[in-house]
Amino acid sequence: MFGRKKNKGDADAAAQYDEYDEYGDDDVEYEAEGYDEPEYTAATDPEFDTDSFRVPERGSKVGPYNYEDVADQLENVAEQRLDLGSVIVPVPPGGQLQVEMTPDGTPQAVHLATEHGRITVAAYAAPKSSGQWRSVAADLAETLRKDGAQVSVQNGPWGRELHAVTEGADLRFIGVDGHRWMVRLVAAGAAGAAAESTPLVAAARAIMSETIVRRGDEPLPVREPLPVVLPQELADQLSAAHQQQLAAQQQAVAAQLAALQGGPQPGVPQPDAEPRRGAEGSAMQQLGLN
Known part of the structure; x- marks a missing residue:
């Protein structure tokens, strides 16, 4: 389930693909538009053994996990995970954090920037019965197509995934239904980066397989984003x-x-308010004009 910490490396990646922020129906998309606040970047450098940070096979029993089910195991791997309150995610090798803020300084989204593209994980309130991701994916696909994207539905380790090709970025949406929650991952990169069997998609699925969702007991409307809390x-x-x-x-x-x-x-x-005076008086007086 959890990777072992290996060596520290340099984190050197930056987000380049913001075009996907506009996509998604109003009830689901957590990234509000219209903010001019920049993204603050914090470098992180935990690395993981490639053997343990692996892509899940289709149909295999892996995460994302309920927090209550794995809480007793987190102490041993806390340094290798980023705790964002509602989700706890592994950071891929060489990854950097990019925190998107609202104008009042509240964190609104956290992105993982890698050399292959950007990965964003967010959790939402959902009913006890499964099926929310199917509904969200249908709404999202319709919105993407209206905006001119080429959208295909593909089968991944958890079932339905969306692959969208837009003018500015290549996108993949992965969703998983849990107990009273739904978690959605967005992978965004340059042309071809989010196609099947690419490094970005492999990293996205590996992150999703080890993501932990902390739902909490508070009643929330369906599709309400679960809060992001920074360390x-x-x-x-x-x-x-x-x-x-x-x-x-x-x-x-x-x-x-x-x-x-x-x-x-x-x-x-600022210039002096009065004419500058020399030993013989002001310049005007010296010229006999005053």
Whole structure:
């Protein structure tokens, strides 16, 4: 189930494919549009043995798991997993975290950036009976096709997967129904990156097979996204960066207002209010004009 930590390596990947954010029906998509906040990136460098970080075979009994079923095993592998509150996920070799924030500084989504593309895992409230992913996949496929994407339904280790080819990115959506939850993974990469048997899809399925969902007991509407909670150290880092950005934005706005009003601009040297005087008086007096 869990990989063993091996060596530390350099994390060197960046997200490039934001085009898929617009896809998905309004009830399901957790990424709200219209935000201009940048994504904050935090490097991580845990690596896993390739033997244990493997792709599940079709029909095999693997995760995603209920938190209650594996809680007693987490202590031994806590350093190798990223705990985001509602989901606990492994980080692939060389992966980096990208945290998408709302304007008020609340984490809205966490992405895993790899050399092959970007992987996003999110969990949603669901009824006790299974079947939500089938409904979500149908809605998602319809939306993608309306937006001009080429969509095909393919069979993966958990059954139905969506492969979408768009103008800006290659996408694969993997969903799994659990007990009162549904987890969805989105893999996004360059053209051809999300096709069958590619490294990105292999990594996506391996991550899904070891994902843990912490549903909680709170009653929630069906398809309601389960909350994302960042580890405290990362949350403190992002909060500080967010405050610095807000301060910079406020200074820029103040400078623009001052320029419009003809007043002094913060940080910009201003000329003297009176003519500069020399030993013989002002320049005007020396020229006999005053």
